[in-house]
Amino acid sequence: xxxxxxxxxxxxxxxxxxxxxxxxxxxxxxxxxxxxxxxxxxxxxxxxxxxxxxxxxxxxxxxxxxxxxxxxxxxxxxxxxxxxxxxxxxxxxxxxxxxxxxxxxxxxxxxxxxxxxxxxxxxxxxxxxxxxxxxxxxxxxxxxx
Numbered sequence: 001x002x003x004x005x006x007x008x009x010x011x012x013x014x015x016x017x018x019x020x021x022x023x024x025x026x027x028x029x030x031x032x033x034x035x036x037x038x039x040x041x042x043x044x045x046x047x048x049x050x051x052x053x054x055x056x057x058x059x060x061x062x063x064x065x066x067x068x069x070x071x072x073x074x075x076x077x078x079x080x081x082x083x084x085x086x087x088x089x090x091x092x093x094x095x096x097x098x099x100x101x102x103x104x105x106x107x108x109x110x111x112x113x114x115x116x117x118x119x120x121x122x123x124x125x126x127x128x129x130x131x132x133x134x135x136x137x138x139x140x141x142x143x144x145x
Contacts, residue, residue, distance in 0.1 A: 035062040074109075096126050104129060 039062045043054050065077020094110045097103075104126040108114030112121055 033062075033064045033066075035064075038062055096122065096129060102133075 039060050043057075043060075046053060063071075068074045068077040068079065090113065093113060094105050096105050096111050098105055106119070106122045106126045108119055108122075110122055111125070112118045
């Protein structure tokens with residue numbers, strides 16, 4: 001994609017190539033992004049596949065990897081949290097209990113890690129922590145186990 005931008009293609013044209021699968025979709029940190037053009041491109045792409053949303057939207061917000069890195073301290077803007085590569089990766093994830101009372105962490109960046117099965121396991125762990133902390137059974141703890 002960077003090569004296309006360097007060759008003079010617009011961000012929307014480069015995004016089209018990236019979305020088509022012809023090029024990797026990686027965008028280096030710091031590359032300026034035309035948010036309006038990117039949003040328009042995604043909405044047009046969805047409409048071309050039968051999902052017209054433009055007339056039903058009240059607002060849009062376009063986040064870039066730089067936004068994710070800044071807002072959520074996600075390394076490089078990674079949507080799946082920190083890398084799970086390496087021998088120590090599983091041991092450096094944040095625990096499910098936050099640093100403040102009543103703060104619990106759930107998701108791919110916290111224990112036990114990324115992927116839907118592990119994220120739901122993370123949610124179950126936190127559900128049980130809250131149950132113990134409050135000294136009562138929560139609604140999900142009474143459901144199927």
